Amino acid sequence: MSFKCPPSCCICKRRHHTLLHRESKPTALNPPAAMLGRQKSPTVLLGTALIHVRDTVGNGQTVRALIDSASQISAITSACCNRLGLKPSHWTVPVTGLSGQKVPDVQGIVQLTIQPRGNPIPFINVKPWVLTAITSDMPARKLPAQVRARCNHLTLAGPTFDKPAPVDMLIGADIFPQIWNDKSRSLGPGYPSVYSSVFGWVLIGPVQEHPDIGAQSMLVSLVPSIESIMERFWKVEEPEAAPPQFTEDGLCEELFQAKMRRDSRGRFSVPLPFRSGRSTECFPGSRQVALNRLLHLERKLSGDQTLYNAYRKFMQEYEELGHMSIAEGAGQYYIPHHAVQKVEGEMSKLRVVFDASAKCHSGVSINQCLLVGPKLQQDIVDVLIGFRVHKVAFTTDICKMYRQIDVLPQYRGCQYILWRDSPQVIVKDYVLNTVTYGVNSAPYLALRVLR
Incomplete structure (x- = not known):
């Protein structure tokens, strides 16, 4: 003969709560969530530089740029674009970020010229996309003084690399080969490396003794728009044009010449x-x-x-x-x-x-x-x-x-x-x-x- 307890049985409720408590007890293979949150990861510096950008009247204004060869495009914030007096042209190509997430509020594209601070050459033409924001302040918090002490002898592209500051512009792979030099140095174990550019030396890499409070990635790419997909479709469907010598227009031109x-x-x-x-x-x-x-x-x-x-x-x-x-x-x-x-x-x-x-x-x-x-x-x-x-x-x-x-x-x-x-x-x-x-x-x- 079997007997089934009613749902309101207090004894069974206490027993069930005890079983759940025992099953959730942390083990070596199953650490608690609080322990995972306390694991430390080093601050990873992304290369930044202070550059001069020509505004709408031709004057050079200082802009803080992030250098990232993993981005297919260059970008500029709408606030910086307004400060320069530039008006973006409308565009409809979607822009995606990490994990294929669509970048919102793409406002168009502008054309501008950048150059190093204190050096009239080189002039580099770039067509950045105008975005509401590129990333949060970089770095997330101030770096230890010993990092700056190890690179005081170098002419840095971003003299304020160790202080949190907003990023106005992203320099991507579209102009990356024009700014990068084939030189690099190490600042020692646990410190970032420095790489040479036309703007000066750029620091990239982890700072082991400085735990970060977050992670950022600037992987950006273009997604074919519906217009470009339709254009390719019609090109595939369109028969190849006849050589000019086999057309009436080509024959007319040939007779004239x-x-x-x-x-x-x-x-x-x-x-x-x-x-x-x-x-x-x-x-x-x-x-x-x-x-x-x-x-x-x-x-x-x-x-x-x-x-x-x-x-x-x-x-x-x-x-x-x-x-x-x-x-x-x-x-x-x-x-x-x-x-x-x-x-x-x-x-x-x-x-x-x-x-x-x-x-x-x-x-x-x-x-x-x-x-x-x-x-x-x-x-x-x-x-x-x-x-x-x-x-x-x-x-x-x-x-x-x-x-x-x-x-x-x-x-x-x-x-x-x-x-x-x-x-x-x-x-x-x-x-x-x-x-x-x-x-x-x-x-x-x-x-x-x-x-």
């Missing part, structure tokens, strides 16, 4: 960049198409004498400047033209547009046979940023930019037009001698010459 000429006055003569196999393209009926367009234009201009006179003046100036001339023979392709009028208040501006996309009887135009060329226009973002670089900005326009560039004579047969001053005279063939607005390769040729 091979055939471009420059005369004694410095004026450029350029080729028309025909697509492969299309340079001898025949354009049947292109003259008739251009003639029909000219007759239609004359009927339109006859109803507006002011516009007609402006058109005559434009074509007369075109010929007087030598940008077009009377042709001596028939051309390959005739470019139709028409007027575009822009009214601004009481002023009216006329532009003659050449339609190089007009198709001949075979259904082909000159623009279909020409390469457009690579995009050479400056990106609008770069233009806007350029206005913020200097206090004063100047803009200018190149007068008749396209028409300052000659087309090589062997290509001018594809730039014929028809024109006459009035319907009472015979229609004449003219050849356009310069780069023509309306030809699809004209923007590339003009900007390429400008470069």
Whole structure:
């Protein structure tokens, strides 16, 4: 017959408490927690240096830096950054510390220059990350006087190494090779060693007779951000770009470099960049198409004498400047033209547009046979940023930019037009001698010459 005590039995409670007390009795293999806390560990010095950092107006300010080759990055506290007048640029790459713990409050990155105290060289450029704090005061408490006595004969990088003080900056492995010299000395058993740097001698190592009250580690690394991971993903997925000689842009550039000429006055003569196999393209009926367009234009201009006179003046100036001339023979392709009028208040501006996309009887135009060329226009973002670089900005326009560039004579047969001053005279063939607005390769040729 068995008997089970109720939960409220006082005798059983006392017995259970005695068993627990006996099981928790300390042994040689199981020391009590209080005994573990009394074990002494020496103070370990991390290398510190007083350096000069250039502030926003170029003056050198003294900053206390921690030198740690185990850190992938350099860092600076936000308080020191504000003291220097530096403004961090925003960044999104995560920073991690020991055990992969993410470093909070990464405020961005700055660019600055550091140098030794009392020595104008070397100048070292560094891009530290801006953090709220780097570490606590170092060392945690003042070191014994005998440590300083053993290194009084040395020029120390951190003269106040033995007194607790805040750390303003972390110098990591990104610039560590630029500051470290291949020299070291020992201060004796139980004392740290000294290592030579461009800032002076740096103390690193344990002080055996000086127990520490805590431990610190400055292992810092960068973690790939989601942006960099996505960038690598798209690079892997993106097919490899074709060599330039196998692309239309590369072929256009090759033709330009091979055939471009420059005369004694410095004026450029350029080729028309025909697509492969299309340079001898025949354009049947292109003259008739251009003639029909000219007759239609004359009927339109006859109803507006002011516009007609402006058109005559434009074509007369075109010929007087030598940008077009009377042709001596028939051309390959005739470019139709028409007027575009822009009214601004009481002023009216006329532009003659050449339609190089007009198709001949075979259904082909000159623009279909020409390469457009690579995009050479400056990106609008770069233009806007350029206005913020200097206090004063100047803009200018190149007068008749396209028409300052000659087309090589062997290509001018594809730039014929028809024109006459009035319907009472015979229609004449003219050849356009310069780069023509309306030809699809004209923007590339003009900007390429400008470069």
